[in-house]
Amino acid sequence: MKVLLVPCGDAGWREKQRLLGGLLSQRPAPPFLYNDVLLLVPSARLLRTYGTLFLDLAEHTHGTGAIVPPDIQTLSQFFQRLCRGLGGPTLIDENGRLILFEGIVKELITATGGFGGKPDLLAPSLSAAVASMVEELSLAGVFPERLAATVAASESAGKRQVTLLVNAYERYQRILADKGLVDPAGMLAALADRFDPAWLAGYRTVIIDGIHHANELQARVLRSIAAHSDCTLIIDAASLDAIRSAGEYHPLRLVKEFLASIGASGGEISGSADADERFLADALFSDRSFDQVAESAPSPDAFGRDLRLASAVNTREEVSWIAGEVKRSLRNGTAPDSTLVAFPSLDEYGPLVEEVFNDFGIPFNRALGRQLSxxxxxxxxxxxxxxxxxxxxxxxxxxxxxxxxxxxxxxxxxxxxxxxxxxxxxxxxxxxxxxxxxxxxxxxxxxxxxxxxxxxxxxxxxxxxxxxxxxxxxxxxxxxxxxxxxxxxxxxxxxxxxxxxxxxxxxxxxxxxxxxxxxxxxxxxxxxxxxxxxxxxxxxxxxxxxxxVPPEDEGGVQVLGMEESMGRAWAEVYVGGLIDGKFPQRLPQNIFLPEATLETLGVRTLENARLNAAYQFYRLMLAAPRISLTWPTAVGDKPTVKSPFLS
Incomplete structure (x- = not known):
């Protein structure tokens, strides 16, 4: 496996284009068949980005779009396809899991009379918490027997909620086996145990991009995929030293742990970050004091980045300020689709952004996913x-x-x-x-x-x-x-x-x-x-x-969630809604086991969520020469506190 380190900004995007261009040049004459290339990405958005990019490059290289494109899939799609090839149990979907857990929790509360003996009232919310906890445990490779043994040796033994969790997990696994079903964790465990290199024999090249973190089971499967004779893993980072020296609270710690989990020991630098990006990459989330960072900073005249921090009275004022800046930038010639407007919670900001951007006459393309409700x-x-x-x-x-x-x-x-x-x-x-x-x-x-x-x-x-x-x-x-x-x-x-x-x-x-x-x-x-x-x-x-909702026109200003913005460089980035509790998101309190017990089991949900949010913020700060960060001082009639990442 070859690890390719590319910068987060425009230089990194050009390197990814160069990599795809090299694949295109290997077929100089018709037929242009590239379905022997497997490209794995984490999201549907990045899948569509790569699909469009490959067709554009093919048109430029060969003068035609009549090609058979690479096999571009999200990780979850590829894992499910491999699972179907195993011919084993049927994969249960998310709705089926929640129905099963609600039924199990109802039965357990009814049988024991615990929690006030009101299963119909408690089961819907309590079962969701149990399902979430079981998912975290199973993806970390912790199954009922190990959980029961760990709980028995801890101070949590005998507590009603812990007993409920252990019994529900055991019954859940038994019912799945009885009905010939498997959950996502079971699917990954089966793939890791029975992975056959022949599954990848039809691909001459495998490329993995956009993945910076994986749980234990995912890492085991990815390690087997990475053993392909021509596999390239693309990592967004300014340098290998930045990854190796990432401290406990640095965003690149996730990348360092991910590379170690799949057996990657080094990396090849492809494309060089400019001096400004290298300085920011070293300064952001640094263990050094501000004075130490300032000593190594370039002079203001030599620094080519524009970083702005702005607060607004409320969310409408915040979005209106962003819209005004975007409008001014478009009038100055910035391409609309090279401008990113991102929010940690797009469901909350999306309707307001649509209203304000329409009022300002700004062409925009909102993120694809929307709540059905x-x-x-x-x-x-x-x-x-x-x-x-x-x-x-x-x-x-x-x-x-x-x-x-x-x-x-x-x-x-x-x-x-x-x-x-x-x-x-x-x-x-x-x-x-x-x-x-x-x-x-x-x-x-x-x-x-x-x-x-x-x-x-x-x-x-x-x-x-x-x-x-x-x-x-x-x-x-x-x-x-x-x-x-x-x-x-x-x-x-x-x-x-x-x-x-x-x-x-x-x-x-x-x-x-x-x-x-x-x-x-x-x-x-x-x-x-x-x-x-x-x-x-x-x-x-x-x-x-x-x-x-596939947009009829993707050429407008891109209004996305934080993670959806991966995969390309931007001319300008506006990140709004940076308030404490939303970014990083404050997760619900775990009611079952202390964090110390979960850490011994390899479950670090809160820590990984914070590091993942920090990684997305870190990546966006390096992705464009012009960055604007905003937050509202109040939401409704409640004052807010700005995100700790802004310090």
Whole structure:
């Protein structure tokens, strides 16, 4: 394996282009077949970046885009493909894992009477914490037997939450084995134990880029991949000495540990960072004092970087300042797609950025991933279920009849007629009361004749969700599929223009999520839910699910999350939202085991999360000649504290 060290800025981006150009030159004449090159990256964003770059370079080198491109995959995609080739157990998805853990936690609380004996109330939140802890343990190679032995020898033995964790982990592994399933950690363990070099025999070259950290199981698999005869690992770093000398709290410590875990002992420098980047690389997160760093600093006249730090009154003021600076830069000739606007929490800033940038007339391309729960499509479906849950309350009915994605949108007179009817009848809700009041009105009175059929139709469609008692998850999902078909949502969304419109992408993700929950229900028919419990589960799942929106134009200012900005150099970088608690993100308190116990097991979640955030910040500070860092002094009516990284 060859380790290639490239600078974080423009020089590093040119080296990556040179590397791909060398691959293209190996096929000087048609057919231009490059599918014997495997390129592994950590994210879908970097996958698309490399795909576009390779086609552009092929057009420039060969004068044609008629090529067979390299096999570019994310690590998770490649691991899953190898797992399918093993022909072993089926990989359980994230929704299936959460359903299983919720059922296990309910059973354990019910059996022991612990935690107040309220499984229906506690299981949804407690099971998520158990699932997260088990995932961290399993990816670190800690399985139930070792966990039980460690706990028995610690001061945590006998505590209810620790006993719950140990028992849930053991039962989880047993159920997976009984049902012929495997989780991501089990998949990686199987790949590491049974890795066959013949899997890579079809590739003459393997390139790995963008990976700076790996857990124990991932590192074992990557070590086997790196044993390929022509494997190149690309690492973003100004020098090998910077990695070797990285201290305990330095961002490059993750890179140093990663290289050691996959057996990489050295590295080849490709492309040289300029003097300014080398100075910043040594100064940022340095163990030296500020005075010592200042002594080695270049003179202000010789320093070619522009670093700015600005605070704003609130988030709107912050985004408006960024928009003004971006607008000024674009007028001065900066290419829009060479400008990065990044936030640690893009879900919070994204809608505000879209609003302000549109007001300023700035072309932009927001990051691909969005929460499914924030889409109008998911909101329309939830509004139907909420109407049943609230027994046809006035506001819930008005949301249903005013949604453009449901069948009632075809008649625009329904919503105002319903609003008048509820007001004049002084009715705030109640299905039976509303239907009875409609029958009492004479035909045509107050325009209520247009409401009778739609409301009766809605009541009939929602009747399965008002049945008392509990039902299996698969039963609830079958009822939901019938409701979606009745709503006419698919037909209305199919009529929207644009193959990549956001609502079409959201609907596809909605279908995928419903199918995933249905599959989980068929796997675990023994777990039953009341309507309220199932609705809460559905909302929670929609909140965690993300859908991709391929932009029609990727040439605008890039508005991304911190990790999505990897893979290329930038002319200007704006990083906002740098407040303590958000960056680095303050993770929930672990309620099961002390951090000291987890460290003995090789689980360092909090420490690695902080180092990963520091690495992303460190990388962005070196990625462009012009950097602007901002934070709001208040969010809402609450004052904030700036990120500790800014010091």
């Amino acid at each position: 924030s889409s109008p499509v998911a909101t329309a479906l939830i509004s139907l279920l909420t109407a049943s849950h609230e027994d046809f309350s006035g506001p819930s009915l008005l949301r249903v009849f005013s949604s453009p994605f449901l069948k009632f949108a075809e008649d625009r007179s329904l919503t105002p007629a319903l609003d008048r009817f509820l007001r004049n009848s002084r009715i705030t809700g109640g299905k039976d009361r509303i239907l009875y009041a409609l029958k009492r009105h004479a035909s045509g009175e107050e325009g209520t004749d247009v409401l009778a059929a739609p409301l009766s139709d809605l009541a009939a469609a929602l009747r399965p969700f008002s049945e008392p008692g509990s039902a299996a998850l698969s039963t609830w999902m079958e009822r939901l599929n019938a409701l979606v078909a009745w709503s006419g949502m698919a037909q209305r969304i199919a009529g929207l223009p644009g193959a990549f419109n956001i609502n079409l992408q959201a609907y596809r993700k909605l279908e995928e999520t419903i199918a995933s929950l249905g599959w989980a229900g068929s796997l675990f028919p023994e777990y039953r839910y009341t309507f309220s419990e199932w609705l809460f589960l559905l909302k929670k799942t929609f909140m965690h699910a993300r859908f991709q």
